[in-house]
Amino acid sequence: MTMGTIEQRRHPRVNVDFFADWGWGPECEFYDRVTSLSISGCFLATKRELDSGQEIYLRWSAERAGTISLKGAVRYQLRVMEGAPPTGAGIEFVNVPGESMKKLEMLMSSNI
Numbered sequence: 001m002t003m004g005t006i007e008q009r010r011h012p013r014v015n016v017d018f019f020a021d022w023g024w025g026p027e028c029e030f031y032d033r034v035t036s037l038s039i040s041g042c043f044l045a046t047k048r049e050l051d052s053g054q055e056i057y058l059r060w061s062a063e064r065a066g067t068i069s070l071k072g073a074v075r076y077q078l079r080v081m082e083g084a085p086p087t088g089a090g091i092e093f094v095n096v097p098g099e100s101m102k103k104l105e106m107l108m109s110s111n112i
Helices: 098-111
Strands: 014-023 030-038 041-045 055-062 066-079 086-094
Touching: 014 041, 030 098, 041 066, 055 086, 055 098, 066 098
Parallel strands: none
Antiparallel strands: 014 030, 014 055, 030 041, 041 086, 055 066, 066 086
16 A cells, blocks of 8 residues: 555644654554654554554653543555565544644644
8 A cells, every 4th residue: 555645645644763652552562653744644554453543542752741541543554565574554533532632732842
């Protein structure tokens, strides 16, 4: 599956490099790197197999914004080539509470 062009994105995306806890439930049992971020989603660099439409939980701490906990839906899985292990997944945030949205906006403004 191909990634959308920048014109298709609803919100500006910034390149970031931090680790986030994530998982199938709020306990977030996995730990991987987030490499791009917008207020509507992120790219999670992980070798774990994820299916489009799966919901995951994400949590990380940002210096100025504090802890951010979100739910996301897997929109695509990226592979270097067919049959290769995945290199990551595009995650769209879903049902973001107002407080988390404020923290995301603060994080975005400090990274631009």
